[in-house]
Amino acid sequence: MTSPETPEPAARPALSVVIPLFDEVDNVAPLLARAHQGLADYGGDWELICVDDGSRDGTGARLMQEATRSGPHVRVIRLRRNFGQTAAMQAGFEAARGVLIATLDGDLQNDPADIPRLVEELLARDLDLLQGWRRHRQDALVLRKVPSRIANALIGRVTGVALHDYGCSLKVYRAEVVRELTLLGEMHRFIPVWMAGVTAPSRIGETEVSHQARRFGTSKYGISRTFRVILDLLSAFFFLRFGSRPGHFFGSIGIVFGTIGGAMMAWLLVVKFGQGENIGQRPLLFISILFLVTAVQFLTTGVLAELMIRTFYASSDLGHHRIRSQTDPAAAGWKTHP
Structure with a gap:
């Protein structure tokens, strides 16, 4: 007691x-x-x-x-x-x-x-x-x-x-x-x-x-x-x-594949026009094409994912931020100039 x-x-x-x-x-x-x-x-x-x-x-x-x-x-x-x-x-x-x-x-x-x-x-x-x-x-x-x-x-x-x-x-x-x-x-x-x-x-x-x-x-x-x-x-x-920016995830992978595929394709162009060699049967040509196609797929997937997540947030009451607490708006005033 x-x-x-x-x-x-x-x-x-x-x-x-x-x-x-x-x-x-x-x-x-x-x-x-x-x-x-x-x-x-x-x-x-x-x-x-x-x-x-x-x-x-x-x-x-x-x-x-x-x-x-x-x-x-x-x-x-x-x-x-x-x-x-x-x-x-x-x-x-x-x-x-x-x-x-x-x-x-x-x-x-x-x-x-x-x-x-x-x-x-x-x-x-x-x-x-x-x-x-x-x-x-x-x-x-x-x-x-x-x-x-x-x-x-x-x-x-x-x-x-x-x-x-x-x-x-x-x-x-x-x-x-x-x-x-x-x-x-x-x-x-x-x-x-x-x-x-x-x-x-x-x-x-x-x-x-x-x-x-x-x-x-x-x-x-x-x-x-x-x-x-x-x-x-x-x-x-x-x-x-x-979760709120899936385009960054898929886009980053696409950029990596695109950079590697572009570098390989640039090298093949140097070989063809600089040295006059035939590149039509080179495995590197097919690999570079595969990398570039993969890059396009990842980039477009990122764009579609961004559209889906923005549509989701726009159609729901969820947002990217969470408010822990705030002062009462009804009791708040405005600062006025003299």
């Missing part, structure tokens, strides 16, 4: 915790119990949004039972079939009512008790996204740790958003920022990268979180995930760097 001189602690922002699950029937009850235990002392309103991603083992039915037992603050979303973790997270984001959104996996390897600390750190550091870092990861070395470390290093080097653990699902977001994203495909792997497209990378941070070994069920990830990560990384790199 606080004295009259001691102010009451400020209420924490409303928090929505989104948990995607797929075939995790044995983890449902202990997961919700640990979530309630970890969030019991959170100083604000909170809700749990459990998204059943088309499970086939009874996970959805078990979630409904536990939600009825827990109360209306536990909400269950059941997808019609297995759409993947990205779609499940997008469904959770769309349903979330909190000012802040936290996410974690449904396999009990993330600890919900870390969430209040992450919220406090996100607010104290004034971030838009705080990413968890499983520094002491409890997974098999060959199948999970090594590919993950390679992928994290590659992602940081290519995108410029350097984090130790992109794969950790334990994150806290500002809802107004993460809702500017539309998650498609398997974009959940690179949410910090996509976030860097709508907010400054300096407002994306990371902090250490605990990690436990899986007790029930089986992992949905394997060594084959590494190859999909590489393909997704190429897409993320393109959209992050050239």
Whole structure:
């Protein structure tokens, strides 16, 4: 109990915790119990949004039972079939009512008790996204740790958003920022990268979180995930760097091919008219023609891509910039000359 001189602690922002699950029937009850235990002392309103991603083992039915037992603050979303973790997270984001959104996996390897600390750190550091870092990861070395470390290093080097653990699902977001994203495909792997497209990378941070070994069920990830990560990384790199100016990407490649093809063609002209040699059967002639045709194709592709992206922005309410905050226009005045 606080004295009259001691102010009451400020209420924490409303928090929505989104948990995607797929075939995790044995983890449902202990997961919700640990979530309630970890969030019991959170100083604000909170809700749990459990998204059943088309499970086939009874996970959805078990979630409904536990939600009825827990109360209306536990909400269950059941997808019609297995759409993947990205779609499940997008469904959770769309349903979330909190000012802040936290996410974690449904396999009990993330600890919900870390969430209040992450919220406090996100607010104290004034971030838009705080990413968890499983520094002491409890997974098999060959199948999970090594590919993950390679992928994290590659992602940081290519995108410029350097984090130790992109794969950790334990994150806290500002809802107004993460809702500017539309998650498609398997974009959940690179949410910090996509976030860097709508907010400054300096407002994306990371902090250490605990990690436990899986007790029930089986992992949905394997060594084959590494190859999909590489393909997704190429897409993320393109959209992050050239999403609003694709003509620069395709045009640069076209200029390179055109320069090389033009140089080869110029050399052949010197050989033909300067030395009088026959160039009709030279392989270099066909190679230079191929390079020039390729250059034209890339340049025209860049022009068409620019037309498409400008049409897209003109027909939507999206823009190239995002406003973090601004003063109230209604309260603003005009400077007048004396």
